[in-house]
Amino acid sequence: MSLSAPQREAYDREGYLVVDRVLEPARREELSRRVWDLVHAAEEGRQSKERVLFEPGAAAVATAVKPAIRKLSSLVAEGEFFQQIARDPFILDLVAEMTGGAKSIYLYNDQVFLKPAFCGSEKPLHQDNSYFRVTPHSHGVTCWVAIDEATEENGCLNYIPGSHKLGLVKHREIPQTPHHVPDVDFPLGREVPAPVPAGGAVFHHLLCMHSSKANQSPHPRRAWALHYVNGAAACPSRKFEEMFRVR
Numbered sequence: 001m002s003l004s005a006p007q008r009e010a011y012d013r014e015g016y017l018v019v020d021r022v023l024e025p026a027r028r029e030e031l032s033r034r035v036w037d038l039v040h041a042a043e044e045g046r047q048s049k050e051r052v053l054f055e056p057g058a059a060a061v062a063t064a065v066k067p068a069i070r071k072l073s074s075l076v077a078e079g080e081f082f083q084q085i086a087r088d089p090f091i092l093d094l095v096a097e098m099t100g101g102a103k104s105i106y107l108y109n110d111q112v113f114l115k116p117a118f119c120g121s122e123k124p125l126h127q128d129n130s131y132f133r134v135t136p137h138s139h140g141v142t143c144w145v146a147i148d149e150a151t152e153e154n155g156c157l158n159y160i161p162g163s164h165k166l167g168l169v170k171h172r173e174i175p176q177t178p179h180h181v182p183d184v185d186f187p188l189g190r191e192v193p194a195p196v197p198a199g200g201a202v203f204h205h206l207l208c209m210h211s212s213k214a215n216q217s218p219h220p221r222r223a224w225a226l227h228y229v230n231g232a233a234a235c236p237s238r239k240f241e242e243m244f245r246v247r
């Protein structure tokens with residue numbers, strides 16, 4: 001299946017699109033279980049350090065005994081189960097359409113974003129392409145799969161509708177953090193929350209501005225972000241040979 005006409009219009013207009021189900025419940029449950037296993041391994045120091053990003057100090061203390069994990073990179077390196085989801089034809093048909101009718105598709109990278117209950121910190125506003133630098137900008141899309149239900153309370157993504165039409169705006173780094181934020185003197189627009197049911201996904205254009213708030217709820221929020229690029233794109237920040245080819 002590919003995009004319906006209203007979905008296509010919504011994606012072109014807003015720069016993002018929520019799809020309520022991309023994973024069948026059994027697959028979502030298996031993904032959830034496997035991701036918890038990887039997170040527990042990381043908490044116990046059984047993951048390579050390069051793949052794990054911890055919550056900043058104060059938030060980690062909030063969990064008292066365990067370090068709180070913020071990000072886990074490259075699930076596709078974990079083998080077939082994850083690779084099959086990354087290659088899921090339903091997801092890839094949508095990705096192909098959203099990236100200019102891609103004939104070949106690569107995974108630029110993939111990462112699980114975690115917001116542990118009560119202490120998951122915010123992700124400030126940004127455009128993904130301020131990190132990736134894929135051109136044309138429309139040749140990439142992020143598919144953010146909600147492993148847990150993502151709500152306003154536990155830190156779903158918030159988007160500025162239509163902000164993908166602004167072009168790539170200047171960003172500045174926030175010192176001592178891994179974050180970039182827009183550095184502009186014009187209004188960017190109002191952020192709108194995009195809740196996603198567990199097993200659903202939100203797809204966003206690499207220029208659509210988004211952020212997520214801290215998780216102050218008792219419910220963890222985990223999402224697997226798959227950043228796809230059309231094989232015809234220019235990608236100066238990473239070689240295609242080093243990426244995982246999905247189609």
Ligand SMILES: O=C(O)CCC(=O)C(=O)O
Nearest residue numbers: 113123128142144212225
């Ligand atoms: O999951 C989050 O809180 C941030 C995710 C994000 O910025 C992205 O997937 O591009």
